[in-house]
Amino acid sequence: MPMxxxxxxxxxxxxxxxxxxxxxxxxxxxxxRPVTDVRIVGVTKxxxxxxxxxxxxxxxxxxxxxxxxxxxxxxxxxxxxxxxxWHLVGHLQxxxxxxxxxxxxxxxSVDSLRLLEAIAAEGQRIGCVSDVLVEVNxxxxxxxxxxxxxDVALLVEQxxxxxxxxxxxxMGMAAEPExxxxxxxxxxxFASLRELRDQxxxxxxxxxxxxxxxxxxxxxFTEAILEGATLVRIxxxxxxxxxxxxx
Numbered sequence: 490m491p492m493x494x495x496x497x498x499x500x501x502x503x504x505x506x507x508x509x510x511x512x513x514x515x516x517x518x519x520x521x522r523p524v525t526d527v528r529i530v531g532v533t534k535x536x537x538x539x540x541x542x543x544x545x546x547x548x549x550x551x552x553x554x555x556x557x558x559x560x561x562x563x564x565x566x567x568x569x570x571x572x573x574x575w576h577l578v579g580h581l582q583x584x585x586x587x588x589x590x591x592x593x594x595x596x597x598s599v600d601s602l603r604l605l606e607a608i609a610a611e612g613q614r615i616g617c618v619s620d621v622l623v624e625v626n627x628x629x630x631x632x633x634x635x636x637x638x639x640d641v642a643l644l645v646e647q648x649x650x651x652x653x654x655x656x657x658x659x660m661g662m663a664a665e666p667e668x669x670x671x672x673x674x675x676x677x678x679f680a681s682l683r684e685l686r687d688q689x690x691x692x693x694x695x696x697x698x699x700x701x702x703x704x705x706x707x708x709x710f711t712e713a714i715l716e717g718a719t720l721v722r723i724x725x726x727x728x729x730x731x732x733x734x735x736x
Contacts, residue, residue, distance in 0.1 A: 506547040516714035532724035538566035555579025583607040597660040612653030622660040658701030679716035
C-alpha cells in the first residue's frame with residue numbers, strides 16, 4: 490500500500506488510539522478489573538485499508554468489519570501487516586460463509602441454527618474450528634437483529650453438537666434512547682446480557698463458561714466495561730479527524 494498519508498493525520502490516528510486505550514483503562518480501574526480483561530476491537534468500516542494498517546501500527550491487533558466483502562478486501566490488503574485478528578461484527582449471510590470462515594478470528598453475529606450449520610459445514614470442508622458469539626437482541630425491537638433472550642440457551646446447546654463451531658460467549662448492542670437516563674439504560678441492558686451469559690453457562694457447563702462478552706461501542710463502552718465486557722467494538726472514536734471512505 491502506498492505510504493502517502495499526511496504526518497499530522499498519522500499522529501492524530503495514533504493519538505486517537507492512545508486516548509481510547511486510556512479510556513478503557515480508566516473504565517477497568519473503576520470496575521476493579523485488570524485492563525488485560527478487555528480487548529479493543531477497532532472497527533474499520535469508516536476508513537480505507539491504508540488507515541486500518543496505521544491503526545495496526547499504532548498497536549491495535551483486533552480489527553473488525555460489519556460487511557463480509559469489506560473484511561475480505563482489507564484482510565487481503567493487510568496480509569503483510571503485523572499479526573492481527575479479524576472480527577466480523579455485522580450480519581453474515583449464508584452465501585458469504587465460504588469466503589469468511591478461515592479469515593476471521595471471531596464471528597460476533599450468529600443468530601440462527603442455519604447460520605451455525607453453514608459455518609460448521611465450511612469449517613469441516615477446510616479443516617478449522619470457528620469461534621463465534623451468539624448475538625442477542627437486548628431491546629426486544631423486532632427491527633433489530635439478534636436472538637431473543639429466551640432462545641439463547643437452546644441455540645448454544647445446538648451448537649454443542651457441531652464440532653466445527655465453538656460458541657465463546659454473547660454479543661449485544663444497547664438501545665440509544667434520548668433523555669437523561671441513556672447511561673442507566675445502557676448499563677441495565679449490558680447487565681442483562683452478562684446475567685444471561687452467566688445463566689446459560691450455568692445451565693450448560695459443557696459450553697466451558699462462555700468467557701466472552703462483546704458489548705459497548707464508542708458511545709457506551711465505559712458502561713459496558715463496568716458490566717463485564719471483554720470485547721469493546723470501537724469505530725468512530727478511533728477515526729475522529731481521519732478522512733472517511735468516500736471523502
